[in-house]
Structures are given as C-alpha cells and as structure tokens.
Amino acid sequence: MVLITERPVLDxxxxxxxxxxxxxxxxxxxxxxxxxxxxxxxxxxxxxxNISIPSMLDSWSNAVRFFDRxxxxxxxxxxxxxxxxxxxxxxxLCGTLLAAVLSVPVAYISAANTTPGPLWRGVGRFVGVFxxxxxxxxxxxxxxxxxxxxxxxxxxxxxxxxxxxxxxMFADAIEQVDDGPRLAIRAAxxxxxxxxxxxxxxxxxxxxxxxxxxxxxxxxxxxxxLGYVGVAGLGAEMAHAFKSLDYSLGLGIAIVVxxxxxxxxxxxxxxxxxxxxxxxxxxxxxxxxxRLALANRQPPTTAxxxxxxxxxxxxxxxxxxxxxxxxxxxxxAVAVIIGSVLICDISxxxxxxxxxxxxxxxxxxxxxxxxxxxAAILVSAMLExxxxxxxxxxxxxxVSMVIGSLAARNxxxxxxxxxxxxxxxxxxxxxxxxxxxIVLIVVTGLGTQAGTLALAFGGIGLxxxxxxxxxxxxxxxxxxxLTAAGATRIQxxxxxxVPQGMKALLGHSFYLLDTNIRAATILGIVGGGxxxxxxxxxxxxxKYDLVTSIVLLIFxxxxxVEGLAMWMRRVFR
Amino acid sequence: xxxxxxxxxxxxxxxFGTTTALRNVALSVEQGEVVVLLGLSxxxxxxxxxxxxxxxxxxxxxxxxxxEEVSNLSGxxxxxxxxxxxxxxxxxxxxxxxxxxENVLTGALATIRGPRFGLWGxxxxxxxxxxxxxxxxxxxxxxxxxxDTLSGGQQQRVAIARALIQNxxxxxxxxxxxxxxxxxxxxxxxxxxxxxADAGLTVVCSxxxxxxxxxxxxxxxxxxxxxxxxxxxxxxxxxxxVMEIYGRVATSTRxxxxxxxxxxxxxxxxxxxxxxxxxxxxxxxxxIVGAAPGNSADADYAPRNSPQWS
Numbered sequence: 001m002v003l004i005t006e007r008p009v010l011d012x013x014x015x016x017x018x019x020x021x022x023x024x025x026x027x028x029x030x031x032x033x034x035x036x037x038x039x040x041x042x043x044x045x046x047x048x049x050n051i052s053i054p055s056m057l058d059s060w061s062n063a064v065r066f067f068d069r070x071x072x073x074x075x076x077x078x079x080x081x082x083x084x085x086x087x088x089x090x091x092x093l094c095g096t097l098l099a100a101v102l103s104v105p106v107a108y109i110s111a112a113n114t115t116p117g118p119l120w121r122g123v124g125r126f127v128g129v130f131x132x133x134x135x136x137x138x139x140x141x142x143x144x145x146x147x148x149x150x151x152x153x154x155x156x157x158x159x160x161x162x163x164x165x166x167x168x169m170f171a172d173a174i175e176q177v178d179d180g181p182r183l184a185i186r187a188a189x190x191x192x193x194x195x196x197x198x199x200x201x202x203x204x205x206x207x208x209x210x211x212x213x214x215x216x217x218x219x220x221x222x223x224x225x226l227g228y229v230g231v232a233g234l235g236a237e238m239a240h241a242f243k244s245l246d247y248s249l250g251l252g253i254a255i256v257v258x259x260x261x262x263x264x265x266x267x268x269x270x271x272x273x274x275x276x277x278x279x280x281x282x283x284x285x286x287x288x289x290x291r292l293a294l295a296n297r298q299p300p301t302t303a304x305x306x307x308x309x310x311x312x313x314x315x316x317x318x319x320x321x322x323x324x325x326x327x328x329x330x331x332x333a334v335a336v337i338i339g340s341v342l343i344c345d346i347s348x349x350x351x352x353x354x355x356x357x358x359x360x361x362x363x364x365x366x367x368x369x370x371x372x373x374x375a376a377i378l379v380s381a382m383l384e385x386x387x388x389x390x391x392x393x394x395x396x397x398x399v400s401m402v403i404g405s406l407a408a409r410n411x412x413x414x415x416x417x418x419x420x421x422x423x424x425x426x427x428x429x430x431x432x433x434x435x436x437x438i439v440l441i442v443v444t445g446l447g448t449q450a451g452t453l454a455l456a457f458g459g460i461g462l463x464x465x466x467x468x469x470x471x472x473x474x475x476x477x478x479x480x481x482l483t484a485a486g487a488t489r490i491q492x493x494x495x496x497x498v499p500q501g502m503k504a505l506l507g508h509s510f511y512l513l514d515t516n517i518r519a520a521t522i523l524g525i526v527g528g529g530x531x532x533x534x535x536x537x538x539x540x541x542x543k544y545d546l547v548t549s550i551v552l553l554i555f556x557x558x559x560x561v562e563g564l565a566m567w568m569r570r571v572f573r
Numbered sequence: 574x575x576x577x578x579x580x581x582x583x584x585x586x587x588x589f590g591t592t593t594a595l596r597n598v599a600l601s602v603e604q605g606e607v608v609v610l611l612g613l614s615x616x617x618x619x620x621x622x623x624x625x626x627x628x629x630x631x632x633x634x635x636x637x638x639x640x641e642e643v644s645n646l647s648g649x650x651x652x653x654x655x656x657x658x659x660x661x662x663x664x665x666x667x668x669x670x671x672x673x674x675e676n677v678l679t680g681a682l683a684t685i686r687g688p689r690f691g692l693w694g695x696x697x698x699x700x701x702x703x704x705x706x707x708x709x710x711x712x713x714x715x716x717x718x719x720x721d722t723l724s725g726g727q728q729q730r731v732a733i734a735r736a737l738i739q740n741x742x743x744x745x746x747x748x749x750x751x752x753x754x755x756x757x758x759x760x761x762x763x764x765x766x767x768x769x770a771d772a773g774l775t776v777v778c779s780x781x782x783x784x785x786x787x788x789x790x791x792x793x794x795x796x797x798x799x800x801x802x803x804x805x806x807x808x809x810x811x812x813x814x815v816m817e818i819y820g821r822v823a824t825s826t827r828x829x830x831x832x833x834x835x836x837x838x839x840x841x842x843x844x845x846x847x848x849x850x851x852x853x854x855x856x857x858x859x860x861i862v863g864a865a866p867g868n869s870a871d872a873d874y875a876p877r878n879s880p881q882w883s
Binding site: 178180181183184185186187188189190191193194196197198199201202203205206310311312314315317318320323 | 654656681688
C-alpha cells in the first residue's frame with residue numbers, strides 16, 4: 001500500500017479567464033434603482049421622524065407620570081361592556097359577511113378563467129382596486145350621513161371596503177383551480193353557472209373561508225377607528241372617553257379591544273386549521289362537540305356490496321365523524337351569523353328612506369375643493385403620510401428580518417428560540433395598531449413619531465410572520481450543499497436562505513408599504529400626523545367637498561404604490 | 574352505409590394559432606359501433622374527440638352528431654346535445670373536495686335548472702339513480718367518501734358513473750386508462766365494453782397502445798399529425814397488417830425502432846418463423862418516406878437491429 005503523503009492541489013485555471021460582461025435588462029436596472037431610491041427616501045424619512053433613544057427614554061418618564069395621573073384603569077359596567085363587545089363583534093361579522101357575498105360576483109368577473117369577457121374583467125378589477133383604495137373611515141363618514149346612527153353605517157363601510165381585498169384573493173384562488181372538473185361539467189351539458197357552483201366553488205371554498213376569516217380579524221382591529229367618525233360600538237365609547245379626558249376608561253376599553261382581537265385571532269386560526277386539516281384531534285371546542293356527538297352514535301357499517309338493496313342502504317348517509325363535524329361547524333356558523341344580525345338590529349327601513357336625501361348628500365361631496373386650505377398644505381400633509389409609511393416600513397423590515405429569520409425552522413438555532421419568536425409575532429399581531437397609536441399619542445403627545453412607531457410595531461407581526469414562512473419554504477438543497485461544504489450557519493443563511501427568499505421578501509415588503517400607506521392616512525385621524533388629521537377635521541366640519549379632494553389624493557397615492565408593486569412583481573418574476 | 578351515421582365528421586381542419594391539430598379529417602360512426610382512435614400524443618385524437626361534443630369548434634369543415642350540426646348550436650341546445658353524449662377524461666376530472674355521490678350527480682346537471690350546493694340540492698330520485706350507477710361500477714359503498722381519497726381506478730369508475738347518469742347515446746373516452754396501472758386499465762376497459770354492450774352505446778375511445786386497441790375496438794381509426802392514416806375493422810387482421818398499423822401511427826423512426834425491438838422479442842420468443850424484419854423494414858421505409866419525402870436510403874435500419882436475436 002502506498003501512503004499518499006501529499007494531496008495534489010487543484011491548480012487555478014492556467015490562464016486568467018476574462019469575466020463575461022453581464023448584461024442586465026434595462027427594466028431590471030430601473031426597478032433596482034427604484035428600490036434603492038425608495039430605501040434612501042425611507043431612511044431619510046426615518047431620520048426626519050426623529051426617533052431617538054433619548055427622546056424615547058424621555059417619553060418613558062412621561063408615560064410613568066401619565067399613568068400615575070390616570071391611576072387605576074376602569075371599565076364600563078359589566079352588562080354594558082358585554083353588550084358593547086357583542087355589538088362590535090356582530091357589526092364586524094356582518095360587515096365581513098356582506099363583503100364576502102359581494103366579492104363572489106366581483107371575483108367571478110375578475111378571474112381570467114371565469115370572466116365573461118375582457119370588459120367585464122376590467123370592471124371587476126376596477127371595483128376591487130377602487131373599494132380597496134377608499135378607506136373604510138371615509139365610507140363610514142358618508143354612511144353616517146346617509147343612515148340613522150346604528151349599525152348600518154359600520155356594516156356598509158366594512159362591507160364595501162373589504163370587497164377589494166376579498167375579491168382579489170377570491171379571484172386569485174379561482175385562477176389557480178384545476179380546470180378539469182369544470183370541463184367535465186361542461187361536457188355533461190352543465191350551464192356556466194353550474195360549472196361555477198359545482199366545478200369551481202368546491203375547490204376554492206377552503207381558501208375563501210380562510211380569506212374571510214383573515215379579513216374579519218383585520219376588520220375587528222379597524223373597527224375601533226370607525227368609532228371616531230360616529231359608528232357605534234367599543235370604538236365610539238373609547239373615542240368618547242378620550243375626548244372627555246377620561247383616560248382611565250379609555251385605556252380600559254383599549255385593553256378590552258386588545259383582548260378581543262387576540263381572542264378572535266385564536267378562534268379564526270383554530271377554524272382555519274380544523275378546516276384545512278382532515279381529522280379533529282385537538283382539544284378545541286368544536287372537536288369536543290364532535291366527539292360528544294359521536295359517542296352515542298356509532299357509524300353503521302358499510303352496506304354489503306352487490307346485495308340487492310345496496311342502493312337503498314346507500315341512500316342513507318352514514319353519520320361518520322366527518323359528517324358530524326361538518327354539520328356541527330355548519331350549524332354553529334349559521335347560529336353565529338343569525339345572532340350577529342339580530343344583535344346588530346339593522347334598521348332595514350333606512351334603505352327606503354335613503355333615496356330621498358341621496359341627491360343632496362351627493363351634491364355636498366361634489367365638486368371637490370380645497371376649502372380654506374392651500375393645495376400645497378394638503379399635498380405636504382399627504383407627503384408626510386407617505387413619509388410615515390416609508391419610515392415605518394423600513395423600520396419594520398429591519399426588525400422583522402431578525403425576528404422573522406429566528407422564527408424560521410431552518411434558521412433558528414433551536415426549537416425553543418423559534419417557538420419564542422413565533423409567540424412574540426402572534427402577540428404583536430394581536431395588538432391593533434390604532435390602539436397602540438392612541439396609547440402612544442396619549443403618552444408622548446401628538447405627532448408623526450407616535451404614528452410611525454405604532455405602524456412599525458404593528459407591521460412586525462405581519463412581515464415577521466411572512467418572512468418566517470417564506471424562509472421555511474425555500475428549497476433545503478442549497479442550504480445542505482453549503483453546510484456540507486463547511487459553511488457556518490450565518491454563511492448558509494446569507495448564501496442560500498436569503499437569496500432564495502429574496503423575491504418573496506420584496507413582494508412582502510411592497511405589500512406592507514401598501515397597507516402602511518392606507519393605515520397611515522387613518523392614523524392621522526387619531527392624531528398620528530399626516531393627511532388623516534385634515535380628513536377628520538373636514539368630516540367633522542361638514543366640509544364634504546374637502547373630504548372628496550383628500551380622498552382623491554389618497555386614491556392617487558394608493559394607485560401609484562399599487563402600480564409600482566405590480567411593476568416590481570413583473571420585473572423580478 | 575345506408576342508415577345515417579350517428580357521428581359524421583366532414584373535412585374538419587382545426588388550427589390553434591399557427592399549429593394545425595387536425596387536417597381535413599373525415600370520420601363516420603354508425604349506431605352501436607365501438608371505434609378506437611389510435612395515435613401517439615399530439616396526433617390529434619383528443620382534439621377530434623372534443624369536436625364531437627362541441628368543446629372545440631372546427632376551423633373548417635362540419636361535425637354532425639346525433640343529427641345535429643354542432644357548429645350551429647349554442648347555449649341551451651348545445652348543452653342539450655352534450656347531455657346526450659357522455660365524456661370520460663384521461664385524468665378523471667372529478668371535483669376533489671366533493672363526495673363520490675355528488676360527483677356522479679354533477680353529470681345530471683343538464684337535466685336540472687340552476688346551481689346546486691351540496692347533496693341536499695338534488696332530489697332523492699336522482700340520488701337513487703346516481704347510486705344505481707355507482708353500484709353498477711361497484712362503488713356504491715364509497716358514495717359518501719371524498720373523491721380524492723379514492724385510487725385512480727376507482728376515480729375513473731366514478732367518472733364513468735358520472736357519464737352514465739346522463740343516460741347518453743354516445744360515450745366518448747379520451748385515453749381513459751393512460752393514467753392507470755395495467756391491472757386497473759384492464760378492468761376499466763372491460764367495464765367500458767360491458768356497459769357499451771348492455772346499453773347499446775356507441776363508443777369512440779382514444780388510445781395510444783396498439784395491442785389494447787386491437788383487442789378492444791371493433792374498428793380502428795389511426796391518426797398521425799392530425800390526419801387520418803388508417804381506418805380498418807379489427808376482426809381478421811393479419812400479422813402483417815398489424816405491423817403496418819404500428820408503422821402508420823408511429824411518428825419517428827426512433828419510436829418505430831422501439832416498437833420493432835419489442836415485437837421482435839415477442840416474435841422470437843414465440844414461434845420465431847414470421848418474416849418480421851422484412852415487414853418492419855417496409856414499415857420503416859414508409860415512415861421515413863412519409864417524414865422526409867425523397868429520401869428513402871434507410872433500408873439498413875432493420876439489419877442494424879437484427880443481429881442480436883438472429
């Protein structure tokens with residue numbers, strides 16, 4: 001045996017190889033430059049907002065003094081509190097449900113594979129973008145004018161605003177279905193409507209329900225702000241408490257809303273998982289009911305094959321676990337919906353009386369005008385809103401990269417870290433931004449700083465989760481290859497995980513910017529700086545032509561961001 | 574042919590953009606015939622089948638089915654025609670999240686108005702009929718299972734029951750066993766044949782396996798590059814003619830070589846006295862002449878294959 005004493009070293013290439021010139025498509029260059037520019041502007045805005053550690057410490061001592069002054073947090077009387085809670089939840093449920101129903105036809109005409117024609121598709125998409133771009137607060141302002149005070153303005157505002165997001169997600173789901181079953185129904189002579197109801201709907205139903213539940217969470221959080229423009233419920237009580245400087249009551253209601261949001265998040269995620277999963281194994285309420293129902297009702301054994309009355313036997317559907325579960329969930333849902341409608345006590349008569357004063361209301365909104373303000377003031381307020389959104393987005397991005405990465409299974413050093421980070425993200429997601437903003441404003445005073453911090457904090461819950469999920473979804477091959485080549489954890493992260501997740505990261509960031517711009521306009525209403533302040537003033541001062549101009553301003557901005565995001569998605573596909 | 578054929582295709586050409594899927598196709602099928610459309614993938618079998626129930630409309634030519642001009646139909650009348658023609662797909666095309674029974678019931682949608690959501694939307698009488706058809710294909714005991722929990726062969730049985738509930742006069746089957754394992758393939762093909770015989774159905778079925786087509790159909794229509802290259806009854810086919818069929822449906826010399834190798838093995842292991850090579854050489858010659866006219870210097874293909882076994 002020959003001992004090899006020295007390993008032969010692979011020589012470098014004998015001749016230096018000229019690096020090939022890498023030609024990038026110009027559109028890609030432009031998109032990259034745009035991203036860089038956005039980043040620069042965001043960082044400049046962040047500096048402008050002037051979030052500094054000393055000032056935060058300063059506001060911390062403010063907070064301590066403030067809470068000393070507030071004393072004990074107080075709540076409304078229990079029966080009133082319970083009624084308000086039930087009312088708010090019912091209102092949000094009815095609104096979301098209305099949106100879900102309205103979204104079906106919109107999604108049908110917007111989806112490429114079901115639309116009757118390109119013109120219809122254009123109409124559907126316009127409705128989607130339009131309803132998404134108009135904040136629900138503005139809609140609520142309008143509806144409060146049109147209807148008597150009650151649940152209806154809130155339901156309609158939530159219902160119409162949510163059509164944008166829900167119909168888009170519905171349409172995406174429709175476009176992803178397998179077309180085969182539809183074709184089979186067409187081949188059997190089914191009509192278009194039947195193709196949709198029997199071939200498409202069953203395939204998209206789980207994703208639709210998930211979308212609606214997700215939107216319901218968002219709407220519950222957003223319902224607080226509707227109180228500021230006169231929609232009844234917990235939000236209105238809170239707004240009233242803060243306006244009358246009853247901080248202890250205001251904070252008490254804020255705590256209730258927070259708890260409610262967390263509870264709703266837990267319920268909806270439980271429903272989602274139990275719908276996606278096949279078997280009820282958990283100890284959740286619904287599953288317990290199912291087991292209870294099954295305990296005294298054993299499913300009959302299947303009918304013997306080939307026997308004469310196999311058909312007659314098969315006509316009676318056996319009470320399998322699955323069926324019991326479906327029935328229990330179904331009736332629970334129906335009961336919840338009926339209960340919500342009853343609690344909301346909708347004054348249907350308003351739909352009849354509405355038409356008489358509709359023209360005068362329409363006239364007060366049109367034509368748009370800038371009122372007593374200079375156009376420049378409103379534009380600069382809008383720019384301030386955009387700056388808040390950008391600063392908040394970049395702040396969120398930095399923090400979420402750390403938390404989100406550590407919450408990903410393939411990056412976290414161990415399960416405990418991952419679990420802790422996931423829990424942290426859930427907790428952050430539970431905090432409604434508005435509540436956070438209100439508390440921050442109460443503590444640190446009016447201004448952009450509070451708005452930015454509130455948005456940035458709330459965004460971490462969303463972006464962190466999205467980042468963690470996308471990083472967990474990357475292909476494990478490259479990571480293993482780098483690990484096998486002796487790379488350290490951080491090298492694997494930088495060399496394999498992040499590059500693969502980059503596209504998703506970009507998409508998520510733009511999504512966040514999009515939601516942040518909408519949210520930033522609303523934050524102004526509670527005093528978080530930007531154009532929202534003017535919006536609220538105009539609404540309360542009955543200067544509806546001014547409301548129209550501000551809404552148009554917001555509309556244009558949202559459309560611009562949406563267009564930018566679409567362009568980015570196309571270029572970096 | 575004295576009686577009016579049930580299906581009549583006249584000079585049909587179909588273009589998708591620049592590619593031509595069907596080229597001047599003519600076909601007529603009589604009541605009760607079991608016809609196999611034979612050809613490799615891309616030969617136009619599926620496209621031709623889809624013309625027969627109006628899922629595709631011809632660019633040129635006429636398709637008449639059950640006495641109706643398909644191109645002239647639309648809306649309710651087209652759906653009425655489709656309800657008289659059952660269609661079985663290669664990949665079953667069941668709605669995965671629905672129960673087996675509801676999938677079968679979707680075949681009857683043409684007979685009822687409006688959409689149906691869930692099993693309670695259908696009448697008990699219709700459910701009884703559906704269960705009867707499920708029993709016929711041997712799956713009544715699985716009626717309330719989600720269709721995506723079934724095996725491929727079972728799913729195709731459900732799809733057949735879905736076609737049967739239409740009470741069709743014609744059954745079209747597009748590669749019904751291409752996604753199945755050999756065992757389920759055999760039982761599905763046998764089931765189709767049985768059902769066709771029981772109900773006196775006219776069947777047009779596309780396949781790509783020559784041996785299956787030969788044993789199963791009454792008549793074979795071969796397609797290559799969208800053209801009908803063969804139309805023959807299967808009874809009393811001689812071996813030479815079988816070889817010819819292989820030659821006709823193949824689209825490249827490599828495919829033909831593969832078939833030749835397979836056949837040679839069969840022949841040699843069998844009686845080993847047929848003059849296979851000569852026939853194959855002819856067939857090869859045909860293909861190559863067909864593919865590249867004017868160049869027929871390919872007679873040396875067969876010898877290259879032969880030494881291994883001779």
